[in-house]
Amino acid sequence: MKEDQRPLHLHNPQRNKLSITKLFTHTTAYVIIVLLSYTLGYLSHSSPPQQQQQQLLQLSQLNPPSVFQLANLPSQLDNFRVTTHCSNSPLPPHLVFPTVLDRVFNGSSPYTNFPPPYLRSFLKQKRIKGWGSDGAVFENLIKRVKPRVIIEVGTFLGASALHMVNLTRKIGLQTQILCLDDFRGWPGFRDRFKDINTINGDVLLLQQFMQNVVYFNATRSVLPVPFSTASGLQKLCEWGITADLIEIDAGHDFISAWGDINRAYRILRPGGVIFGHDYFTAADNRGVRRAVNLFAQINNLKIKTDGQHWVIDTALAIQI
Template sequence: MIQRNKLSIAKLFTQTTAIVILLLLSFALGYYSRPSPPHLLQISQETTTPAAAASVSRIANLPTQLENFRVTTHCSTSPVPPHLVFPTILDRVFNGSSPFTKFPPRHLRSSLKQKRVKGWGSNGAVFENLIKRVKPRVIVEVGTFLGASALHMVNVTRKLGLQTQILCLDDFRGWPGFRDRFKDINMINGDVQLLAQFMQNVVYFNASGSVLPVPFSTGSGLEKLCEWGITADLIEIDAGHDFISAWGDINRAYRILKPGGVIFGHDYFTAADNRGVRRAVNLFAELNNLKIHTDGQHWVLATS
């Protein structure tokens, strides 16, 4: 009996050992056969200090990291002349007629304020400084909300005697929960009336001849402007404030900036520090060999 028990225990031990060995072999084969990360391959070719290895890894892996954020839209090689920018938008977006015609419609009149203008940093000196410097024929504003900065730029261009057209690119949806702060912005059948209120503000200030909404997301809107050949002398970026949104907007907007033009934006100095807009601006400037200037909360990148 004792001998039989010993044999059973030995048999069980042998089977368990075999299973453990097989599992270890499978794990080892899987581990050593997996593709090595590119930055590990780069560093393993030579002996480096930890600091140098981190630097090499960052530089070697940067193109791969940014590849997911590359903008590949094919842009028109025939820029639209400034005097044809508004007609082009009217034709491609509004079926050839102005959205301000007979605005506001009867069913919206009771839901709109006579004027409701709100913005952040919308009257800063940077606007007049850059408009005086660039004397833009076409301005593209990326992120508009209720039009405070756009209407301020209208006043500046009028004061300077400029014939400037301003395209306001925004989906006019706000952000989740924005009505907690703006309870007076009405909603009809789930549609917040930001676009309608923006247009009402434009009409109130008699600016419908100078300002035109382009009511799409910033990404899709900028890509279409590029495809249609619409370029700008001055571009303001003030839409999403996270890194990915700001990075995408800056890259797409830069493609429609005329040579010698200026691209600028808000929220360079915020609580997000180097995790949001500032990080995107700094990285873009570094990769494109541009110098960053600041004016209050605004950042400025000039191409000349």
């Protein structure tokens, strides 16, 4: 081996040994300082409560975690909880319509002078359409609950609401029904409902719904609340509006159904009934049914079915 090919440390072993020792000492000191800083910073941060640590340990042991197992860990549902501040003074039934008229329609009925002349040619005299809107569940529940206030979450053209009007009239009830819907339909719905007109991009679902109510002489029984289900239920809760019977039939995906059920349950009178459509569909346990089952398990409630409808009767839970 030639001299210029020999390893560098053979030229001056003492000097290189000292350099390596110095480098090692400096590097070690730097690492120690970094570790001490990290440790001090970690210790200065408040440690999670013992209960939370146990929950995290339990979570790590789930393999794989099921929906119901996750539901038992409160922290897992924090982002899905409804935290609306509700009124501490529920309104009596006879003040429900006046309150909505005041808060939503500036104190006057939306049916006054309806429809205006410019809309008449765009509306059908009546255009009723719904899904599962005349099932036996409606009559069964109305006869049992005898509701003074009904809230329908998701109404479309009002088929089930108007069916409930007829049922309440038959047994002599003066029931008020609030129909909560944004009345926008869904993207592409006019492919199936070509006769629902639009004006300047505004689909006339709300106006056709109101025309249906006028046609069936139900303006004193049915009132639209034209907002999204989330914001509408939140405001009803803040205003102190509660109901004896609540129907959920808006969005059919899990997140939508979960939000609607949780918000609606907060404005259900003690002993009231909450129910909804689409419990048995092709979505199986990925949509409405999953939301209903999870909600019932978390709140220790029992689910009954009536056709394609699910029913949760809180009066039964109170008796149990």
